[in-house]
Amino acid sequence: MIVKRDKLTFWERLYLPALVGGFQVTWRHFSRTLFRGKAVTMEYPEQKWVVPPGYRGAPYLVKDQEDRTKCVSCQLCEFVCPPKAIRITPPGPTGAPGSGNVEKGPKEFEINMLRCIFCGFCQEVCPEEAIFLMKDYSLTGTNRQEMIYNKEKLLSLGGIHQDKIQKWKHKADEAKAQDVFPVPPAK
């Protein structure tokens, strides 16, 4: 395809007026920033962008209002994670001692933040509402090892999630009302 180019006018061919026009814009912003303090850019990292609700930042683990680690080590997120950033060590036969009818929790839970692409699949797949993409978008570290967040770190960054359903507590209460719990613990 041939694109027909319009002929430049005399004024345009002079070239200098355009240069001056451009320089005027630069000058206008420069003086606005300098004398009237109206910057259009942000002084990152001193100033940080406040992300809108629903933003998908780094995934962290949460506890419920009763201080129970919500993750039960079902490993669905490990399976679904496209870049294989998640690595979970299941608890083995002892399960999660003291967790009552939940029976199970992760022995170790690692997310490699260098691999994570903040896709949110882990949050979406989690049947326990135990992992959420939060607002952190800029994670730094001085080496690769530091960027693999372990369970302790993920939980401390994730904080408390107000669980409205509390299904395990509900199940335990319902069973207690039927006089079945406490069950004989597995030996």
Add this chain to the structure above:
Amino acid sequence: MSAPVATEPKPAPPAVETLKVKVDGLEIAVPKTMPDPLTGKPVPTTMIQACTLARTDVPHYCYHPKLPVAGNCRMCLVEFGTPAMGPDRKPVLNPDGTPKIAKSPRPAIACATPISPGMEIYTTTPGVKAMREGVLEFLLINHPLDCPICDQAGECKLQEYSVDYGQATSRFVEPKVHKPKQVDLGPRIVLDDERCILCTRCIRFTKDIAGDDALGIVNRGSYNTLSAYPGKAFDNNYTLNTVDLCPVGALTSKDFRFQMRVWFLKETKSVCTSCATGCNIVIGAREEKVYRYEPRENDAVNSSWMCDSGRLNYKWIGAENRLTEIRRQNPGAGGEKITWTTAAKEIADRLLAAKPGTVAIVASARQTNEELFLLSQLAKKLNALTDSVPRIQIGDKLLLSADRNPNSNGAKLTGIAPAQLGSNLRKIAEGIGKGTIKTLLVFGEDVTRHGIGADLLAKLDTLVASEILPNQTTKLAHYVLPGCAHAEKRGTFTNGKGRVQKFMKAVEPRGDARPEGEFLHELVAAVNGNPGFTSIEGLFNWMAREIPAFNGLTWGGLGDTGVTIVLPS
């Protein structure tokens, strides 16, 4: 396979009468009777068997082809019709001459209803779909939906059929009936009664197959609860088969409990090495770690079962103290790490320098046919005295063999072991004592525990020990060669009844360990100048040509379930 392969003499199956039935419009001829899973006596063929032959899947929970029929779950309901009969007891015909089918007003359970001539079975009608949905909804009424913490998740029939016939939401608003959870049913089994769908597969297995009437259902209605007989432990040697049979996560294995989600496990076809039965198994492994064995169906060997002791005998594969270095040692004065090339060269030089008749080989009947064959080639060249160690214990009637070696027959057929395993061990010990035997190759055994003590080993000029785990013999050896577990290599065993079965590699060998066959191939090539075969296929086929009992076998021809040969009496 064209070559005449000797198989066990089977009585020709009596000619079975066949019936013509239609499954979803597909007409097939089905035998009128099929053998009963327990007694083998012919019993009328059921609709579900006909559907299986027509390759039509009928969802089911309580039916299992290897167990007596119970017919309690109702998941297999199908609609059917039979040829209509006129008052004159003659089939009524359609205008086009085909027999008129009278559709039964009621459905029937496919697992327990015998077929009849001309029957038509419908598995895809809206009615059948609605029945499946209804049954499933009932099964889920009191189900705890523990999937995130349930070890069955991923291989659960309740999950699978829920995908096909389940509802997205529950219409049941009343509180669920709660039952005992985390019940310690036996030394190897955890029971979750809430997840149990009361199919009674476990009860039938343990009563009718394992012969231990330990389980039963107590209470009534929604309170039906599976339980062990009070005061009786569910601890026979076949309990873990109920975990495989249980279609849901009610019975789970303590050993595998919360170890790994099943969808991560890579499955490899293999053979159990704990006794001469050679049960076919599937090894579940993830990232070079073995997590479990499960039985694999082979009606010529183990049906669909395996014993608990064999199933749990895998931990040593991942043991911390595995031998991982090739070492040249000066017993008592330390040693050094060497390479496979150096080891092969030095050992070959020593063997070539040894006077014929001064070499002995103790191989293990836990080694593969191919490895034993290569060792027998060495022995032939060196005129060596050879044997392997017998392991006779008490067997049982079901699967466990008294011979705890997986390949005693392989050792005998390759000529490594005499007809009576272990009868040469004394001669070898005497030879070392008298000084006539100066070189000893030990593969996969600790000879100090089998009559060739440390004092005798100290007299040897050369002691080569190939082992998986360190022991007294490897400590005293001049050369230590790290070996592979069967899960780390390919090969074949010959079981107690002469079935040659192959197994595949599930995980990588540890450290520098290498399949024994590869190293032996190099050693044999260096000693007798015969380059042989590096690939397991070539090696097996070579062996099959050389050893009369194996004549006609090929690696490919073994298939997944093996071939039975005639054992020389």
